[in-house]
Amino acid sequence: MKITLLLPPGEYLKNLTGFLTGFKEDVYLFTELNQEAIEKLETTDILVSTPFFPLRRDILQRMKNLKFVQVASTGYDHLDVDYLKERGIIVANVPDANDESVAEYVIMVMLVFLKRFDYSLASTKAGKWVLGEIANTTYDLKDKIVGILGMGRKGKALAKRLINFECTIIYHDIIKLSEEDEIRFGASYVDLDKLFQYSDIISIHLPLNNSTKNLVNMDLLKKAKPNCFIINTSRGEIVNTNDIIEALDKGIIAGYATDVYAKEPPDPNDPLLKHPKVIATPHQAGVSKDATLRIAQKSFANILLFLQGGKPLNQI
Amino acid sequence: MKASEAFFNVAYDLNVNRIYGNPGTTEIPLLKSIDEKKIRYILALHDGLSVGMAEGDYFFSNRIQIVNLHTIHGIGNSIAFLFSALKDKVPMIVTIGQQDRRHSFYDPLLYGPNSEVSKPVVKDVLTPSISSDVPKMLLRAWKIAKTYPYGPVALVLPMDMLDEEIETFNSFGTVEMSFGYDDEIVKKIADEINSSNNPAIVVGHEIEIFDATKELLEFAENLKAPIYKEPLCSRGILSNKNPLIVGELLPASVIINQTFANNDLILILGGSLTLYPYFPFELLKDKKVIELTYDYHEASKRIWQTYVCNVKEVLKNLTKFCKPKSFKKDEAKEMQLFTRAAAAKNRMGIEYVFYRISKYITNEAIFDESISATPALKEYLPIKAKNYYATRTGQLGWAMPASTGYSIAGGKCLAIIGDGSFNYSSQILWSASKYDTNVSFIILDNRGYAILKSYALARYPQITEADWLSPETNSEEIAKGYGIDSKSVSNPDELDNGISWALTQKGPKLLRIEIDKTIPRLF
Ligand SMILES: Cc1ncc(C[n+]2csc(CCOP(=O)(O)OP(=O)(O)O)c2C)c(N)n1
Numbered sequence: 001m002k003i004t005l006l007l008p009p010g011e012y013l014k015n016l017t018g019f020l021t022g023f024k025e026d027v028y029l030f031t032e033l034n035q036e037a038i039e040k041l042e043t044t045d046i047l048v049s050t051p052f053f054p055l056r057r058d059i060l061q062r063m064k065n066l067k068f069v070q071v072a073s074t075g076y077d078h079l080d081v082d083y084l085k086e087r088g089i090i091v092a093n094v095p096d097a098n099d100e101s102v103a104e105y106v107i108m109v110m111l112v113f114l115k116r117f118d119y120s121l122a123s124t125k126a127g128k129w130v131l132g133e134i135a136n137t138t139y140d141l142k143d144k145i146v147g148i149l150g151m152g153r154k155g156k157a158l159a160k161r162l163i164n165f166e167c168t169i170i171y172h173d174i175i176k177l178s179e180e181d182e183i184r185f186g187a188s189y190v191d192l193d194k195l196f197q198y199s200d201i202i203s204i205h206l207p208l209n210n211s212t213k214n215l216v217n218m219d220l221l222k223k224a225k226p227n228c229f230i231i232n233t234s235r236g237e238i239v240n241t242n243d244i245i246e247a248l249d250k251g252i253i254a255g256y257a258t259d260v261y262a263k264e265p266p267d268p269n270d271p272l273l274k275h276p277k278v279i280a281t282p283h284q285a286g287v288s289k290d291a292t293l294r295i296a297q298k299s300f301a302n303i304l305l306f307l308q309g310g311k312p313l314n315q316i
Numbered sequence: 317m318k319a320s321e322a323f324f325n326v327a328y329d330l331n332v333n334r335i336y337g338n339p340g341t342t343e344i345p346l347l348k349s350i351d352e353k354k355i356r357y358i359l360a361l362h363d364g365l366s367v368g369m370a371e372g373d374y375f376f377s378n379r380i381q382i383v384n385l386h387t388i389h390g391i392g393n394s395i396a397f398l399f400s401a402l403k404d405k406v407p408m409i410v411t412i413g414q415q416d417r418r419h420s421f422y423d424p425l426l427y428g429p430n431s432e433v434s435k436p437v438v439k440d441v442l443t444p445s446i447s448s449d450v451p452k453m454l455l456r457a458w459k460i461a462k463t464y465p466y467g468p469v470a471l472v473l474p475m476d477m478l479d480e481e482i483e484t485f486n487s488f489g490t491v492e493m494s495f496g497y498d499d500e501i502v503k504k505i506a507d508e509i510n511s512s513n514n515p516a517i518v519v520g521h522e523i524e525i526f527d528a529t530k531e532l533l534e535f536a537e538n539l540k541a542p543i544y545k546e547p548l549c550s551r552g553i554l555s556n557k558n559p560l561i562v563g564e565l566l567p568a569s570v571i572i573n574q575t576f577a578n579n580d581l582i583l584i585l586g587g588s589l590t591l592y593p594y595f596p597f598e599l600l601k602d603k604k605v606i607e608l609t610y611d612y613h614e615a616s617k618r619i620w621q622t623y624v625c626n627v628k629e630v631l632k633n634l635t636k637f638c639k640p641k642s643f644k645k646d647e648a649k650e651m652q653l654f655t656r657a658a659a660a661k662n663r664m665g666i667e668y669v670f671y672r673i674s675k676y677i678t679n680e681a682i683f684d685e686s687i688s689a690t691p692a693l694k695e696y697l698p699i700k701a702k703n704y705y706a707t708r709t710g711q712l713g714w715a716m717p718a719s720t721g722y723s724i725a726g727g728k729c730l731a732i733i734g735d736g737s738f739n740y741s742s743q744i745l746w747s748a749s750k751y752d753t754n755v756s757f758i759i760l761d762n763r764g765y766a767i768l769k770s771y772a773l774a775r776y777p778q779i780t781e782a783d784w785l786s787p788e789t790n791s792e793e794i795a796k797g798y799g800i801d802s803k804s805v806s807n808p809d810e811l812d813n814g815i816s817w818a819l820t821q822k823g824p825k826l827l828r829i830e831i832d833k834t835i836p837r838l839f
Contacts, residue, residue, distance in 0.1 A: 168654075182658075
């Protein structure tokens with residue numbers, strides 16, 4: 001079978017081509033969508049695609065032999081999936097390769113906040129010894145109550161890791177976990193108000209939709225404890241930025257960390273970036289070199305499965 | 317009639333329906349007159365276990381118990397159990413046979429210092445000097461046992477006396493007790509409470525002895541103050557899910573001091589602040605402490621404001637004088653327990669094991685001798701008034717006979733026992749089987765004496781690994797030898813099946829659970 005890979009130069013390329021060395025199938029690799037690439041695509045059976053190269057319907061129409069598209073990422077907005085499905089072409093993605101990255105990122109941010117790591121690092125490097133102040137104003141994750149808002153794969157990956165920090169885990173989701181899963185993740189179900197009422201730290205892992213847009217607003221923030229710290233790694237629009245800033249200014253909550261913004265990259269004057277109680281990063285929670293390698297591994301495993309006549313995993 | 321018959325006539329009049337014991341020749345002259353249609357003799361294979369069973373019987377039946385011990389050996393083998401019954405304040409009469417007086421001068425076999433040896437571990441020792449006193453002495457022992465503080469009363473009965481002919485004896489009189497209540501005292505206590513900002517309540521076993529849980533709840537709910545249970549609390553008293561219950565105090569002065577650092581008044585209701593490991597910190601120094609107890613011994617111990625009274629009467633009258641405070645319990649406690657249980661699952665930690673047991677318990681009483689696991693047991697199992705029993709003395713081997721007696725009396729119960737503790741009274745399994753009991757024995761097997769290892773680790777780490785701290789025995793196999801159905805489970809996948817088997821099947825069952833043997837940090 002003919003396999004064509006459309007990949008951006010960089011890690012994906014290195015990882016996937018590493019796997020493909022010595023592979024006994026016809027493999028074609030392109031790092032840009034040029035004329036030659038399009039010609040090869042016309043006869044290809046299997047396509048490996050990433051969001052870096054949006055494929056319009058007119059290009060897809062020319063791929064007469066296409067049987068299977070493996071998306072080497074979680075997102076697949078760049079493909080006309082409906083059209084592919086109409087044609088009976090199998091489309092699969094890699095939804096779970098960066099759950100661990102997000103979970104680790106969230107734990108890092110929790111610790112940065114509790115230990116005031118950004119402050120102590122900057123002070124020490126600037127020659128200022130802040131030990132006394134740090135000892136009186138920092139905390140441990142142990143025995144804190146962590147609220148997970150959205151208990152999908154990422155929420156679960158986070159809970160799985162938090163259990164060993166000996167903190168208390170509570171969660172809210174539209175779907176309550178089975179009893180067995182609740183025990184596995186050590187997480188008790190609470191309603192949304194209680195999640196805000198009880199938690200010392202809240203981590204948001206929700207998809208953006210009509211019911212989650214602006215979900216975290218002043219009504220909810222008012223229920224939180226004054227020491228509460230909120231972390232958003234899902235989508236900027238889930239949190240009402242004005243309300244968050246007001247809550248931080250009035251001491252309704254203690255801190256906010258965001259990795260995501262309504263507009264990305266955010267305006268350099270975005271008040272979130274300027275606020276002293278905000279930890280801000282560039283949508284990095286889900287990306288790491290290791291996650292990229294896992295995506296490559298999982299994509300390749302799925303292709304092998306397809307070639308052997310099996311059903312690819314994570315079909316869209 | 318024979319003195320032995322007169323003895324039993326009094327016992328029948330007193331509505332005694334069971335006698336626990338392990339007899340010898342010195343007891344035969346008494347027992348020859350027992351009418352088993354009226355009083356059943358329940359045999360234990362080890363003397364002490366009959367005292368233990370009688371305690372449990374009392375918890376369910378509330379009847380004053382009679383135990384039958386075999387001269388000095390019976391006492392010797394029961395010292396720890398008698399001491400526990402004394403401290404647990406369980407009313408019972410312990411008849412002890414004595415050699416025939418006609419040749420006691422020559423030190424015959426089985427003649428012993430029965431009165432002298434039993435004295436320190438019972439409330440009183442009686443022995444009749446003439447045979448016509450035998451039935452009267454039983455009645456007197458009965459009255460002593462049922463006055464406060466309750467406790468065991470020894471009745472030493474020489475063999476020959478019981479065979480003598482005496483006059484028919486008619487029972488006489490009754491003893492009633494009621495502590496009156498003093499308006500002055502109640503108002504004084506109320507004033508202290510009203511002028512404090514942040515009082516805390518400590519409750520103890522007297523609440524249950526006086527059946528004062530209802531009065532306690534009314535008082536506490538009105539006052540809205542946090543409630544703690546006394547350290548090593550031996551009774552259920554009130555639900556551990558009650559919104560005012562914070563938890564049980566630990567038996568360490570330094571920790572108790574820290575617990576109450578922000579309280580300006582500590583109100584101890586029918587309990588005592590028992591300490592266990594020594595710490596060089598004076599208990600509640602410079603704190604205002606008001607203590608209510610009926611126990612004159614307890615009352616003499618501390619330099620607190622102590623009232624010897626009936627806590628039920630006082631609480632009943634105190635409530636209306638007290639203005640509410642504003643305590644609110646940390647509501648996230650249950651969730652914290654849940655995460656801890658989940659974290660303990662894979663290693664079979666006790667938190668997970670208790671969490672699972674709690675899913676199967678219905679209305680069984682819990683007899684607890686889980687030792688190092690007790691603090692977790694008290695957090696996870698649904699403890700409430702009159703469903704939890706432990707001894708107050710630290711004696712091992714107490715809970716298995718007590719639970720067996722409880723079941724013989726008609727109660728539904730489970731006994732949660734450490735693998736070390738199991739070996740102090742494994743013979744009870746014979747009685748449990750013989751008398752068709754329904755006890756679920758759950759043995760938490762951590763392969764040794766975890767609590768001693770924990771103590772060693774904290775203070776003498778060099779002996780932590782000593783082989784004499786890790787005796788390994790297989791309770792499952794031992795139980796089979798006594799004719800008890802038994803099973804072992806060692807991982808979370810088998811746990812639920814094991815628990816549900818032990819708790820729902822009829823007849824006595826023994827479930828051995830291999831739990832995590834990591835040494836807990838308790839000291
Ligand atoms: C009659 C008696 N003998 C000895 C002791 C001393 N002792 C106290 S705790 C303990 C070990 C109990 O072991 P186990 O029941 O397995 O509970 P664990 O400590 O392992 O939780 C011993 C031997 C005692 N309390 N009572």
